[in-house]
Amino acid sequence: MPALYILIPIALILVALAIWVFFWAVDSGQYDDLDGPAHSILFDDEDPLHKAGVDEAQKHTSKDKKDA
Missing domain, CATH: 1.20.5 (Single alpha-helices involved in coiled-coils or other helix-helix interfaces)
Structure with missing residues (x-):
């Protein structure tokens, strides 16, 4: 006890x-950004443009927010 x-x-x-x-x-x-890492894994880390997945996810996220 x-x-x-x-x-x-x-x-x-x-x-x-x-x-x-x-x-x-x-x-x-x-x-805040749940889609960025999911898209970022598709790109090679050595590729200088690998941030494109994060940018693409942010575009979709901002588009979804505007639609809501």
Whole structure:
């Protein structure tokens, strides 16, 4: 029983920390571009134009936002 007096506050602190990290990630834009990495993997990293996939995804994303 005394272990619960330690484990419950630790669990609450961990949950609060996880919630804070999640909201920090959302506020800092970590989830803004979900299509860019998916398109970027199709291009060779050595290719200087490999950013084209990211640009293409951004065009589609901005087009989708305008349609909505």
